[in-house]
Amino acid sequence: MTTAPRWKQRPEHATWGDFGPDDQLGRLNLLTPQKVREGIAEVQTGQTFCLSLPLDLPGGTAMNPRRPPPQLAATRRGENANMTYPLSRDDARLTDVICDDAVTLALQYSTQWDSLAHMGQWFDVAGNGEPEMVFYNGYRAGKEIVGETDYRGGCGCSHGSHLGAKALGIENMAKHGIQGRAVMIDIKKYFGIKRFAFGYQHLRQILDEEGIGIRQGDLVCFRTGMDEAIYQMAGKPDMAYLNAHFAGLNGSDPELRQWVIDSGVVALLADNPAVEILPAQPLNNEFYPSHPLHELCLFRLGVYLGELWHMSELADWLSAHQRHAFLLTAPPLRLPGAVGSPATPIATV
Numbered sequence: 524m525t526t527a528p529r530w531k532q533r534p535e536h537a538t539w540g541d542f543g544p545d546d547q548l549g550r551l552n553l554l555t556p557q558k559v560r561e562g563i564a565e566v567q568t569g570q571t572f573c574l575s576l577p578l579d580l581p582g583g584t585a586m587n588p589r590r591p592p593p594q595l596a597a598t599r600r601g602e603n604a605n606m607t608y609p610l611s612r613d614d615a616r617l618t619d620v621i622c623d624d625a626v627t628l629a630l631q632y633s634t635q636w637d638s639l640a641h642m643g644q645w646f647d648v649a650g651n652g653e654p655e656m657v658f659y660n661g662y663r664a665g666k667e668i669v670g671e672t673d674y675r676g677g678c679g680c681s682h683g684s685h686l687g688a689k690a691l692g693i694e695n696m697a698k699h700g701i702q703g704r705a706v707m708i709d710i711k712k713y714f715g716i717k718r719f720a721f722g723y724q725h726l727r728q729i730l731d732e733e734g735i736g737i738r739q740g741d742l743v744c745f746r747t748g749m750d751e752a753i754y755q756m757a758g759k760p761d762m763a764y765l766n767a768h769f770a771g772l773n774g775s776d777p778e779l780r781q782w783v784i785d786s787g788v789v790a791l792l793a794d795n796p797a798v799e800i801l802p803a804q805p806l807n808n809e810f811y812p813s814h815p816l817h818e819l820c821l822f823r824l825g826v827y828l829g830e831l832w833h834m835s836e837l838a839d840w841l842s843a844h845q846r847h848a849f850l851l852t853a854p855p856l857r858l859p860g861a862v863g864s865p866a867t868p869i870a871t872v
Contacts, residue, residue: 530648530661536784537823539660546660547695549639549825550789553740554703561738562704562850566871572837574853574868575634576750581831582758586765586796590629598623630693631863636855637828638696640668640688640862642817645810659825662690668862687860696827697857697864703789704741705851705870709838710770711748720800721745721770723778735847739787742851745772746834750794753831771800774816783819783826791820792829792868829853829866837870846872 533539542552579592597606606624610617631637643658656664656675665673667690673680710721713729729735737743749769753760772791773779783791791798799816812818820826841847850871855864 529663530657531650532648533661534644534646534823536819538825539823542825546825547639547662547691548699549659549827550787551696551699551701551825551827553787554699554701554742554789555740558703558740561740562702565704565848566850567846568872570840570872572840572870572872574832574834574837574851574870575866576753576831576833578628578633578865580633580758581753581760582756583760585760585762587632590632591627592632593626593628595624595626598625628865630856630858630861630865631830632865634831634833634866634868635829636693636696636853636864636866637817637821637830638688638691638693638855638862638864639821639825639827640691640693641828642814642821643668644812644818644822646822658691659822660691667691688862689860691862692859693855693861693864694857694859697855701742701790701851701853701855703851704738704848705744705792706735706737706741706848707744707746707834707838707841708735709746709842711746711835712838712842714770716748716752716768717770718766718768718800719770720773720776720804722773722776723782726779726782733847737786737788741786741788742790742792742853743788744832744834744838744851745770745791745793745798746838747771747793747795748835749796750831750833751835754833769795771795772798772816773804774799774814774819775804775806780815780819783816784824788826790827790829791816792832792834794832794834796830798828798830829868832866832868837872840872844872 597604606622608621610619639659645654646657647654648657648661668688669686747769803815805811806815853866853868855866
């Protein structure tokens with residue numbers, strides 16, 4: 524372990540400094556060329572599955588009022604919409620018809636990646652008894668991850684320009700590449716679509732009965748069946764139904780947390796909106812994270828989270844063919860400074 528000047532102490536079980544004092548990739552460092560070859564070795568048929576929902580689902584803002592659905596609009600050619608625009612209007616000799624558009628998109632509205640800048644914690648990185656707002660590997664709010672308002676100390680003052688993640692942004696994931704061996708854990712197959720906190724004992728049951736081996740550097744997928752329900756609701760999500768059904772990982776389960784720590788997995792991916800079940804059971808009686816799995820993965824370990832992925836078609840195919848592992852290719856947008864990104868993951872079997 525090396526000690527970065529940004530911090531004098533790191534959280535328990537954290538990987539801060541393990542990959543270098545200025546590391547911004549976390550466990551993505553374990554997604555090596557060898558892991559890419561392991562993923563390729565799982566390809567037998569060459570068949571592909573798209574693991575993204577249509578990016579206008581779930582629909583509306585009922586699932587998250589802060590994330591509106593995407594809005595498509597034509598770019599403009601003067602006062603005219605640049606959609607099915609005949610260039611012959613400008614020059615009668617030209618035969619082209621042009622379409623060009625733009626989108627206003629909440630980057631974590633639908634199938635998405637969380638970057639390591641998505642969620643930090645108050646933590647005493649200086650060892651002086653004064654917690655600070657920090658992110659993975661000690662990168663600080665107000666310095667490397669900058670919002671338009673500075674909430675440190677409750678001042679609420681304006682920050683001005685240069686907003687966004689100057690460290691840990693989603694572009695780091697994109698530049699490294701997200702491709703490797705992935706494994707499917709089919710919760711629906713074993714437990715149906717009931718709502719419950721999926722813990723280590725549930726995971727162990729599936730791993731043992733299916734004979735699934737998870738290796739360091741793997742990308743682990745969890746199918747609950749929520750993606751099918753979202754599809755069927757066709758842009759009008761019934762939140763009462765969704766909130767009453769479907770599993771989520773129990774981020775407060777000590778055994779599950781230890782498994783994430785020990786397994787060396789790079790990412791946890793699910794077809795639900797948070798991977799973990801919320802609201803979560805508090806980790807203690809004093810100060811605790813609202814999202815304990817996010818805290819463990821994004822803040823401590825540098826493990827990435829993918830949410831609202833379309834898992835069911837692939838999971839059913841894998842089950843029918845008595846398989847579990849596949850090649851996953853899932854780059855985010857290379858958008859500097861962003862803390863999350865839509866994704867169109869492809870599974871190749």
